[in-house]
Every structure is written in C-alpha cells, then in structure tokens.
Amino acid sequence: MSRVRCSTCPRGCLLASGDVGACRARSNRNDCVVPSGYGRLTALAIDPIEKKPLARWRPGSTILSVGGYGCNLHCAWCQNHGISQAGEHEVTWREVMPEELVSLAQRARQEDSRMVGIAYTYNEPLVCWEYVRDTSVLAHERGLSNVLVSAGCVSEQVIAEVVPHIDAANIDLKSFRADTYRRLGGDLPTVLNTIQMLCDTPTCHVEVTTLVVPGVNDTKDEIRELSAWLAQVDTNVVLHVTRFHPSWRMRDRGPTPVSEVYALAETAREYLQYVYTGNC
Numbered sequence: 307m308s309r310v311r312c313s314t315c316p317r318g319c320l321l322a323s324g325d326v327g328a329c330r331a332r333s334n335r336n337d338c339v340v341p342s343g344y345g346r347l348t349a350l351a352i353d354p355i356e357k358k359p360l361a362r363w364r365p366g367s368t369i370l371s372v373g374g375y376g377c378n379l380h381c382a383w384c385q386n387h388g389i390s391q392a393g394e395h396e397v398t399w400r401e402v403m404p405e406e407l408v409s410l411a412q413r414a415r416q417e418d419s420r421m422v423g424i425a426y427t428y429n430e431p432l433v434c435w436e437y438v439r440d441t442s443v444l445a446h447e448r449g450l451s452n453v454l455v456s457a458g459c460v461s462e463q464v465i466a467e468v469v470p471h472i473d474a475a476n477i478d479l480k481s482f483r484a485d486t487y488r489r490l491g492g493d494l495p496t497v498l499n500t501i502q503m504l505c506d507t508p509t510c511h512v513e514v515t516t517l518v519v520p521g522v523n524d525t526k527d528e529i530r531e532l533s534a535w536l537a538q539v540d541t542n543v544v545l546h547v548t549r550f551h552p553s554w555r556m557r558d559r560g561p562t563p564v565s566e567v568y569a570l571a572e573t574a575r576e577y578l579q580y581v582y583t584g585n586c
C-alpha cells in the first residue's frame with residue numbers, strides 16, 4: 307500500500323490510506339493528506355487580549371478565541387490536553403465553517419466595540435492551517451483582525467501561507483535546547499525560523515512566551531541564550547516569562563517558585579526591552 311508524507315510539520319508523518327497523523331488533525335484520504343480537523347471547533351470564547359497573552363497589541367480589547375483539536379507536540383504539562391491530545395481523549399466538536407465563524411465575530415463586534423477579531427488558539431491551530439488561512443482571509447475582508455497563538459513548529463511553507471493574514475502572534479518558545487524540543491516531538495530550528503519569519507513581517511506584531519518548567523528549562527544560562535537570540539532578531543520583541551503549574555502528566559513537581567520567574571525575567575531584561583511575567 308502506498309503511503310503519503312505530510313509536509314505540514316517536521317514530524318513528516320507517512321500516512322497510508324485512512325491513517326491519521328501524530329497530531330490527530332490530518333489524515334490520508336484517497337492518497338492525499340487532508341486537514342480532517344478543518345472546521346471542527348471544540349472551544350469558542352471571548353477573551354481579553356491580555357489572556358492570549360498579548361501585552362503590547364491593542365491593549366484593553368477582546369477577541370473571539372477558537373480552538374479545534376490536535377497538536378503535533380506532546381508537552382507533558384499541557385493545560386489543554388483534553389483537546390490538544392485528541393488521540394488520548396474523546397473529543398467533542400462542532401462544525402463551524404469560516405463563513406459562520408466570521409459572522410459570529412461580526413455579531414460579537416456589533417455588541418461590543420472592544421471586540422477586534424478572531425484568535426486561533428487553545429490547541430495547535432496550524433495542524434489545520436488551511437482553516438486559519440481561509441478564515442483569516444474572510445475576517446480581513448470584513449474588517450476583523452486575526453491573532454495566532456501557536457507553538458510555531460511547522461514548515462516554512464505553512465507560515466508563508468498564513469502570515470500575510472495574521473495581525474499579531476504569540477509563539478511559544480518552549481526551550482532553547484534541541485534535545486528538550488526532541489523530547490516533546492518538536493524541532494528547535496523550525497520554531498526559531500517561524501519566529502524569525504514572523505518578525506520579518508512588518509504587518510505582524512510578535513510576542514513570544516516561555517513557560518518556565520522546573521528541571522526542564524529553568525537555568526539562567528538557557529534564558530540568557532534564548533533572550534540573546536531573540537534580541538538579535540528584534541530587540542523590540544515582547545517576551546512573556548510565565549510560571550508552570552502542575553498539569554496532565556507532569557504532577558511530580560510543584561509550581562515554579564515566583565521568585566525564580568522574576569529572577570529569570572530580570573536575566574531576559576539584560577537583552578530585551580519588553581519582558582513580562584505571567585501566571586504569578
């Protein structure tokens with residue numbers, strides 16, 4: 307039986323007919339890889355923009371935040387594992403095609419002028435990047451903005467498809483160590499390339515989040531290297547240094563001490579102008 311390779315992310319799943327990829331959101335149908343999670347939403351909520359988190363883009367606004375299911379990474383601490391790890395959990399979804407989602411956002415804006423658009427978030431939206439692209443194009447046509455919240459571990463071609471339609475993005479930079487990314491099923495150079503591409507796009511505001519997980523990425527050396535790299539991409543890039551809380555399969559350690567989060571943020575400030583702490 308012939309198999310087809312998915313080129314969306316560095317995992318490069320080889321899928322036989324009927325197979326579902328490691329992200330659970332793409333499948334081989336009739337010898338083509340298709341986004342089987344397209345339009346299948348699991349979460350829909352209006353959130354303050356600061357919750358994405360975006361600290362320096364349209365402060366005080368709100369955004370219609372949508373999630374589907376699936377993720378190409380498998381972080382043991384995932385707060386949204388109920389939808390991101392769809393292979394391990396039963397997921398309930400409802401079909402909302404781009405036209406309907408944009409109409410919902412327009413209605414929400416009519417009710418509240420602080421509502422600025424749609425955020426693709428909660429799980430990894432780019433495993434169904436076609437849905438992000440198609441909805442974003444429509445949203446722009448109707449005067450709405452688009453926000454992407456992603457781990458950024460996807461191919462350059464995917465980023466090139468979506469970036470013209472994205473107004474602001476928050477990308478997780480989970481670690482500055484290749485082996486840490488490998489353990490999560492991801493690839494550090496791919497994520498760095500995504501951040502670089504977004505920062506090179508003048509129409510896209512970029513913020514980055516690093517969740518500090520005790521014993522995983524909490525050394526000053528690592529935060530220093532990460533911040534120095536971000537600074538040479540753009541000293542104005544915003545970095546959120548956030549606090550881990552035990553979740554899903556990582557309950558063998560306590561939350562990151564608040565003092566440690568503050569100290570690592572200070573280290574990052576040696577290189578970057580805009581550093582925020584979160585979950586403290």
Ligand code: SF4
Pocket residue numbers: 312313314315316317318319326327328329330331332333377378433
């Ligand atoms: S996007 Fe999904 S199916 Fe495609 S290579 Fe990545 S994990 Fe595999």
Ligand code: SF4
Pocket residue numbers: 377378379380381383384385386387390428429430457
């Ligand atoms: S990348 Fe995000 S959504 Fe995916 S498993 Fe990790 S924390 Fe969860």
